[in-house]
Ligand SMILES: Nc1ncnc2c1ncn2[C@@H]1O[C@H](COP(=O)(O)OP(=O)(O)O)[C@@H](O)[C@H]1O
Ligand SMILES: O=P(O)(O)OC[C@H]1O[C@](O)(COP(=O)(O)O)[C@@H](O)[C@@H]1O
């Protein structure tokens with residue numbers, strides 16, 4: 303891929319800031335001091351804000367001048383602009399819509415070519431109005447110190463943030479018989495890929511599209527001459543959701559954007575559905591921009607895929623639930639081993655490159671974890687407040703212990719590999735093995751017997767079929783991807799947002815990886831469940 307310009311950084315600013323810099327560094331511009339009391343309130347707030355980890359929203363709001371009485375409406379206007387969905391009429395101003403061919407009364411297979419015009423039914427109210435919106439944030443935080451607070455200004459002013467509701471529109475910008483739709487899956491595997499592919503194909507057929515193909519092995523399939531596109535139909539995809547993996551195959555690394563778009567032009571693809579994570583979406587957005595530059599009437603629509611759940615603004619990504627469920631098996635085995643051994647210690651490492659969601663949720667769900675370690679929360683292994691001292695305490699008091707560690711945790715404790723994968727992602731050192739070795743060494747040194755068992759289920763948590771809740775999520779996302787493309791949007795992706803479904807411009811959801819907020823209720827719940835102290 304071309305310059306990995308917006309390659310995301312996972313570093314969190316966790317160190318407390320000097321008081322005098324805190325307001326400005328946290329994005330708070332000059333503040334009007336109204337009274338002595340007010341001054342002390344501001345001072346207190348800024349101190350509090352300086353002491354809590356810099357959450358992701360704080361980074362977003364740098365540069366706003368809160369002394370401007372109009373800042374809120376300016377912020378909202380800017381927000382609306384940022385979340386405006388790119389549409390093909392931005393480039394083709396005279397593109398005329400036609401009534402949708404997606405009519406819920408035409409559930410039977412459509413064989414006719416719509417020679418007598420497109421079916422429409424003015425009485426049908428099953429469509430989404432373009433002005434429908436979904437509320438992005440639903441908590442009105444009254445204080446910067448409220449758990450998980452995502453405040454824009456130091457007073458935590460309530461600012462409504464609306465995003466575009468996903469779903470079928472009454473008017474569409476593509477004639478189904480002129481559509482050649484392509485689907486690809488890219489990055490690592492994720493439970494539910496086949497479910498999404500299946501629903502994209504089924505929904506395209508309901509609109510009347512006949513020419514649907516799968517691009518094999520992600521972006522690679524566009525330019526590798528050995529790989530041929532796979533014709534797709536309801537018949538082909540009917541049962542694919544019964545197995546895990548991807549019917550189309552996945553890969554990391556890619557040709558350049560211009561090679562991909564050249565290939566799309568050659569093949570006559572005018573709808574591209576891209577299932578992938580942060581990297582794949584960055585690619586999809588670059589493809590969308592290149593198509594615009596070449597004035598190609600193409601809809602590029604992403605569907606976020608990652609077991610890591612590290613995509614911004616959405617409740618969760620598909621596959622995450624299933625991965626958490628699968629992780630339970632590993633944790634349960636570790637628990638049984640540890641519980642049955644004399645001074646047994648079970649250590650489980652779970653995927654999660656820069657976000658600890660899988661480890662946190664699996665720990666919470668299992669109720670068998672004594673210590674959960676995630677990348678977002680620094681920890682020491684040694685010393686009076688270190689992890690190992692706590693393990694000793696657990697062995698003395700409980701007789702056994704079970705630990706869950708995310709793959710990206712504690713990277714500062716091990717040697718860097720300096721390696722990257724084909725997509726440019728950093729290959730981490732193995733924190734699980736390191737903890738296992740250090741634990742064995744520590745107990746040997748203090749002369750306390752310990753039976754350490756290490757379980758790394760690696761690919762087992764993602765190389766499996768989606769569970770029921772992910773299956774439903776995949777269904778809705780797949781269908782909405784097609785609705786978005788027919789509505790004429792491009793450079794967009796879809797997510798579940800406070801239980802509703804919304805379209806987002808791609809850059810808004812991938813500007814950095816979503817991470818567990820150490821000040822969130824969920825992390826606090828996890829700590830309550832494990833009973834672990836801070837290891838710093
Ligand atoms: N910043 C980027 N711009 C364009 N393409 C990218 C970018 N980062 C990754 N890609 C491409 O996206 C694909 C998948 O990226 P990867 O990080 O492996 O998986 P994921 O999409 O799951 O994050 C790869 O083919 C990679 O080359
Ligand atoms: O070995 P692979 O296939 O590169 O995948 C490992 C990575 O895949 C993941 O599960 C998900 O990563 P992606 O979202 O980039 O696919 C990470 O947690 C893990 O680091």
Ligand SMILES: [Mg+2]
Pocket residue numbers: 489579580581727
């Ligand atoms: Mg990624």
